[in-house]
Amino acid sequence: MNKLLFTLILLFSLNHLNSQVVGSNHSNYTEADTLRGSLRPERNSFDVQKYHLKLKVEPEKKSISGSNVISFEVLANMPVMQLDLFENMQIDSIIHGEKNLIYERRHNAVFIDFEKELSKGTTDSIEFFYHGNPVVAKNAPWDGGFVWDEDKNGNPWIGVAVQGTGASLWYPNKDHQSDEPEEAQMDIAVPNGLMNVSNGRLISEEDLGNGFTKWSWKVVNPINNYNIMINIGDYAHFSEKYNDLDLDYYVLSYNLEKAKEHFTEVKDMMACFYEKMGPYPFEEDGFKLVETPYLGMEHQSAVAYGNKYLKGYLGNDLSGTGIGLKWDFIIIHESGHEWYGNSITSRDIADMWIHEGFTSYTEAIYTECRWGKEEALEYIKGIRQNISNKSKIIGDYGVNSEGSGDMHYKGSNLLNTIRSIYDDDELWWNTLRDYTKTFKHQTITTADTESFFNKATQVDLEPVFNQYLRHSALPVLQLRQADDQILYRWKADVQDFKMPVDVIIDEEEIRFYATSEWQSYETGEELDELSVNDLEFYIETEILK
Structure with a gap:
């Protein structure tokens, strides 16, 4: 190339x-952008506690079907709730108690009417049934959607990447980063012979007797909507530990030995990150690497x-x-x-x-x-x-x-x-x-x-x-010579910008406490003998006559 x-x-x-591109740095926002990005009473009136996905995935049809049980706490009296699901996905019913709820769809938002206003301080749940062919990613993970691929043995190999695009591309949820469920369970049925790997711990595997096996996973920590995930393939599994942290790896079966050698880097990484950043934040859920048909994503x-x-x-x-x-x-x-x-x-x-x-x-x-x-x-x-x-x-x-x-x-x-x-x-x-x-x-x-x-x-x-x-723009350190002095100041968009910066003169590092006003440093050296410590400071410089 x-x-x-x-x-x-x-x-x-x-x-x-x-x-993933979701409309950054422009001003031509639509009603759909506002419905997705803003917080109004229909969203602020409840706090999601748990998602429980119950889905069947059919690779040949490139379809999913099932439900999401959404448990929540009511924060303010709530007659209407907004959830989100892409409009190409079909809603079968939304059940509260034993009753079908009335809803209205507007773009990718779903406004659900309760027969009786839900009262502040109560906890409740609905079950949202749906099906359809979710958006297919053209170039995951740089655009959102499902990846319906095959491994080199012809087995289905399926992944999803939806950061930015939104988890509502494939399951109903409150699709805003401000609200994370405290836990999540994923019961995912896939054709026999394949495995689904989701977030957290594997809690059960069940042959449903209809050609499908249900793989159930559970997360016990808060999780971003876009991180809740399915990965389907002919996976082999191996594991190890870093101190008390479980490290699990799910790779295509024919890559098992290669992965065992290559993933040894994970322990070195964990040792470093624990030292510099603190303990892994989801020890209860363990850490996994899962081989996917796209480059990568940070699925929790x-x-x-x-x-x-x-x-x-x-x-x-x-x-x-x-x-x-x-x-x-x-x-x-x-x-x-x-x-x-x-x-x-x-x-x-x-x-x-x-x-x-x-x-x-x-x-x-x-x-x-x-x-x-x-x-x-x-x-x-x-x-x-x-x-x-x-x-x-x-x-x-x-x-x-x-x-x-x-x-x-x-x-x-x-x-x-x-x-x-x-x-x-x-x-x-x-x-x-x-x-x-x-x-x-x-x-x-x-x-x-x-x-x-x-x-x-x-x-x-x-x-x-x-x-x-x-x-x-970067801040610009302006410099000029004045006899035996070097003059310096910042030029920046921020009014009265100030920031210390280290410069090197005659092999000595000196800190300039530069502001937007000219200051001076007395030296016998010429300006061309000065250099900024650009390994440590990301700025621009400008030499003035």
Whole structure:
């Protein structure tokens, strides 16, 4: 393949990995966007407690059928409830008690009328019966949908990837990141000879006597809607432990020996992540890698793996340094999401950088654990080649809008810059561990993240977060010579921008506490002897005459 063409494809893939296009960075929002992205009384009046999916999957028909039992707590008197299910899926009935409920469909939203208003403080449930042929992904995981594939032996091999597009593509739910069920059970019937692997623990396997086997899995921790998952194939299973954590692997039967050798990296990863970020946040549900017919996704406790047992990103290094070829990108990146995205979840999809920026930073964390800080810094600098700096990385709130793909590696470079501002690695790692502990199993906002990292240091990080998250351009350190002085200041979108930055003059590292006003540094050196520590600070520089 032409090298330039391959690079363009790689960049496109990176900018969309785990960030499926849902209408980011535009203003032509529709009623469907608002219904999906906003919180109104029909959604705010209840809190989901549990989903219990009971489904039959028929590969030959590319269809699913069954129900979802949705248990919830009523937070305010509720005459009408909004759930979500793509309009191409057929509703059979919605049962409350023993009665059929009346409903109205508007785009992908379903408005359900209760015969009698449900009272605040009560708990209740409905069972939502449906069937249909869910949307097929054209290029999973970069677009949402089912993948109906076959392994090399001709066996059905089925997966789903719906982040951004929405879990309501294939099952009815409250499709907003602010509300996660406290637990979920998936009873999935598939043709005999195949296995379904879902999130959490396998609780039963039952031959239904009709050519189908039901595989039942249960999650006992809060879980994002888009993480609830099915994986169907001719799977072989093996397992091991990291301390008390169960590590389970489900791979195509003919890849078993290859997987046993390749997945040894998981223990090294866990040792690193436990040390730097704190314990795995879903120990009760265990950790799994599940081989899938698409590249990968962070499905909670059942991480999708499709990197073909290669190092790097399908055998390529996204940083261009060679360092990314030392480890399997999908294992490290998607597992990092267990901490950031799955345990700590952005309340609105506009704040998805909380998932992607932190998780992309875990790639550098793992590199540092294995090969040292200098290589980690080289990797972080290298991945800047994938950043466009053309649009902001926070999306628009309330309309199901992600920010730009820069949320990945601009986000991780922002975190590396903040670490450098801290200038205290012990403080940095303590803060990161405290962050994952404080917000474990919570949905949060960008403001929560900003406040948390700001409180840990005496440097005011507010202008730094504002510039990197809410504007597309990098701050520019302007420099000019004035006799035996070097003058410096920031040019940025944020008014009165200020941020310390480290520069090197005559092999000595010096910290400039730069602001938007000119300041001076007396030195006998010429300006061309000065360089910014660009391994630790992601900025631009401009030499003025």
